[in-house]
Amino acid sequence: MTFRIGKTLSSLALGLALATTALTPVAWAAGASDTDQERAARWHEIATSIFGDRPIAQTDSLVKIDAPVRALDAALVPITLTMPNDGQIKAVSLIIDDNPAPYAAKFEFGPAADPAELKLRVRVNNYTDMHAVVETQDGKLYEAKQFVKASGGCSAPMGMSDEEAMKGMGDMRMKFAESQPGKPVEATLMVRHPNFSGMQMNQVTRDYTPARYIDKLTVSAGNQKVFTLTGDISIASNPVINFAFKPDGKPIQVAASDNQGGHWQHSFTPPSPTN
Amino acid sequence: MTAPAVQPRAFPGQRALSRRGVLFGGLCLCCLPTLGRAAEFFTTEEVGPGIFVRKGLIVDATADNADAIANIGFIVGKTGVLVTESGGSLADGQWLRAEIAKRTQKPITHVVLTHVHPDHVFGAGAFEQDKPVFIGHAKLTEALSARGEFYRKRLIDLLGEARTGPVVYPTMTVADTAEVDLGDRRLTFTAHGPAHTTSDLSMIDSGSGLLFPADLLFVNRIPSLDGSLKGWLTEAARLKAMGPSRAVPGHGPVTVDLAPALADLTGYLTALRDGTRAAIAKDVSIEKAVDTVARDQRDKWALFDTYNGRNVTVAYQELEWE
Numbered sequence A: 001m002t003f004r005i006g007k008t009l010s011s012l013a014l015g016l017a018l019a020t021t022a023l024t025p026v027a028w029a030a031g032a033s034d035t036d037q038e039r040a041a042r043w044h045e046i047a048t049s050i051f052g053d054r055p056i057a058q059t060d061s062l063v064k065i066d067a068p069v070r071a072l073d074a075a076l077v078p079i080t081l082t083m084p085n086d087g088q089i090k091a092v093s094l095i096i097d098d099n100p101a102p103y104a105a106k107f108e109f110g111p112a113a114d115p116a117e118l119k120l121r122v123r124v125n126n127y128t129d130m131h132a133v134v135e136t137q138d139g140k141l142y143e144a145k146q147f148v149k150a151s152g153g154c155s156a157p158m159g160m161s162d163e164e165a166m167k168g169m170g171d172m173r174m175k176f177a178e179s180q181p182g183k184p185v186e187a188t189l190m191v192r193h194p195n196f197s198g199m200q201m202n203q204v205t206r207d208y209t210p211a212r213y214i215d216k217l218t219v220s221a222g223n224q225k226v227f228t229l230t231g232d233i234s235i236a237s238n239p240v241i242n243f244a245f246k247p248d249g250k251p252i253q254v255a256a257s258d259n260q261g262g263h264w265q266h267s268f269t270p271p272s273p274t275n
Numbered sequence B: 001m002t003a004p005a006v007q008p009r010a011f012p013g014q015r016a017l018s019r020r021g022v023l024f025g026g027l028c029l030c031c032l033p034t035l036g037r038a039a040e041f042f043t044t045e046e047v048g049p050g051i052f053v054r055k056g057l058i059v060d061a062t063a064d065n066a067d068a069i070a071n072i073g074f075i076v077g078k079t080g081v082l083v084t085e086s087g088g089s090l091a092d093g094q095w096l097r098a099e100i101a102k103r104t105q106k107p108i109t110h111v112v113l114t115h116v117h118p119d120h121v122f123g124a125g126a127f128e129q130d131k132p133v134f135i136g137h138a139k140l141t142e143a144l145s146a147r148g149e150f151y152r153k154r155l156i157d158l159l160g161e162a163r164t165g166p167v168v169y170p171t172m173t174v175a176d177t178a179e180v181d182l183g184d185r186r187l188t189f190t191a192h193g194p195a196h197t198t199s200d201l202s203m204i205d206s207g208s209g210l211l212f213p214a215d216l217l218f219v220n221r222i223p224s225l226d227g228s229l230k231g232w233l234t235e236a237a238r239l240k241a242m243g244p245s246r247a248v249p250g251h252g253p254v255t256v257d258l259a260p261a262l263a264d265l266t267g268y269l270t271a272l273r274d275g276t277r278a279a280i281a282k283d284v285s286i287e288k289a290v291d292t293v294a295r296d297q298r299d300k301w302a303l304f305d306t307y308n309g310r311n312v313t314v315a316y317q318e319l320e321w322e
Helices: A009-014 A036-051 A162-166 B019-031 B035-041 B090-103 B124-130 B140-159 B229-241 B258-281 B286-292 B295-300 B304-319
Strands: A056-058 A064-066 A077-082 A089-096 A103-109 A117-122 A128-136 A141-148 A172-176 A185-191 A214-221 A224-231 A240-245 A252-258 A263-268 B044-048 B051-054 B072-076 B081-085 B108-113 B133-137 B172-174 B177-181 B186-191 B201-205 B211-218 B246-251
Touching: A036 A089, A036 A128, A036 A141, A064 A128, A064 A141, A077 A089, A077 B286, A089 A117, A103 A117, A172 A252, A172 A263, A185 A214, A185 A252, A214 A240, A224 A240, B044 B072, B051 B090, B072 B090, B081 B090, B081 B211, B090 B124, B108 B124, B108 B201, B133 B140, B133 B177, B133 B201, B172 B177, B172 B186, B211 B229, B211 B258, B229 B258, B229 B304, B246 B258, B258 B286, B258 B295, B258 B304, B286 B304, B295 B304
Parallel strands: A056 A141, B081 B108, B108 B133, B133 B172, B211 B246
Antiparallel strands: A064 A077, A077 A117, A089 A103, A089 A128, A103 A224, A117 A240, A128 A141, A172 A185, A185 A240, A214 A224, A214 A252, A252 A263, B044 B051, B051 B072, B072 B081, B177 B186, B186 B201, B201 B211
16 A cells, blocks of 8 residues: 655645644644645545545545544544445545645454444644545445645644653553443544654754654454554544444454554453443 | 733623724734834833833734733842743844833843743843843753744744744753842742643742742633643642732733632633543543533633633543543
8 A cells, every 4th residue: 555645744844833822823824825726636646646546436425524624733633534334334544635644544444343433633734635535345435525724733742752752652541432232332442652743853852753653553343353544644642543343242452553663452341231 | 100001802701992902903013013113002010119011912923913922021130130021022022121221221130931832932032132041941941942943933924034033942940949039039930840831930029929920820811721731730729839919920910819810720720621521531522522611611711712622622632541
């Protein structure tokens, strides 16, 4: 898979946001002036590099993106992907067109998944179109789009030292919502990991902290896969993913790895369903 | 001296703008290229013996206001002048330096950098020529290393390079407490744990008993959270325990009674903490929490709609790992 489309660090110069007492993002509308045509051309280029010449049809039913129109915090933009057609969805990709590494995440679903609703938190570096592309079981592609106003999310300093940011790296928690017998269970997976973007400056050396991010994360219910996530620098630090799975009474296994060889595994026991 | 400071307000509950406030916000500053001519609209007020404070605007930084949004000022001691807050830009710092020159010929010996935020540190460049001691929290150097240039670029986009100024680093750092003697008065500094930011420094003046908590105390303007919510509540209690009765908040009126102002601040922070905790416990997602948490505080704070959602976002990340 081509996972790094047009990754240019030229956008470093546009590293701008992080709201504080003083500054509002309005004046730093990087990418704000691009025309719809320019955006469409960029998307075409990105889509071709990821999906080749496979046709992508537009959809307003198979997948929907919910994101704040204007991000409150460019380094943590909550995204909800809604895919109501259970059984039809094989995978979903999230692409943030104007991020330095646009291909933010790909979720490939297994038999234990209920992909109806998926939430994750991303970094957004520019005013940008965001695309969700689903692949259905019959191998067809469908896209949905939303425009998001944010800037500087990838380069925003974390407000703590790298050492502090890496404390407890690989720790995980899982919260389970109350469930009913025979119904999918909603779960929240939290992973401690700085997900360094490679565009954040180290506070002591004043060099850029090398990118270190979760690149693969697999969630299984017993032996059945729920999903595999392929991730990149656009996922916010301390990743949190909300998803749903079909329980079979067995523990939930999570295996995560990062691009620098880190590997972590945890097991969680879902509560018994209540009526 | 009691010349009325112009106080444009943009928050619910205090809609009534003074006529000057309207002119100020609506007409005058818009056409002024620098703070130079805006100076006639700003004024410093003597809030204690030899202590002068300029009230910051309760708005966000714009090209027109030169980021003059924090309460800044100076203390004239026997041996020299200590700048309590430098200003939000080189232009703002230059204005303050000119104000000092109107009041005293004593040398400017100390400039306090109260924390990393741009509205409090970018005035420092105006004082480099005086070769003062720049006083900051022990964590300020690393915080400025990480963010200084990032903030500077953003300010340049807003104000232009000439009015923005350099990132100035502390030359005297405080890890716990420290004292500065101005001959007839002592300033006692306290380095706080992560609270508003990770580099908050407060100061008490022995001459007046006034506390300078900087942005550990917001009044009227909604507090902005960039350090630790739980830590801020701890440090607020510590400020109270330090015992002063009056304070010069980082934003808001030039002086306030400390106890009620701290009560309002902790009221907001507690609402933020409890509301965010409740949202997390009920699996309310972060994007819903930003619209629901601490809403009952909305009428009490200027710029609530601009900052509350972001505060919830920061608080959520801190509290979800409890």
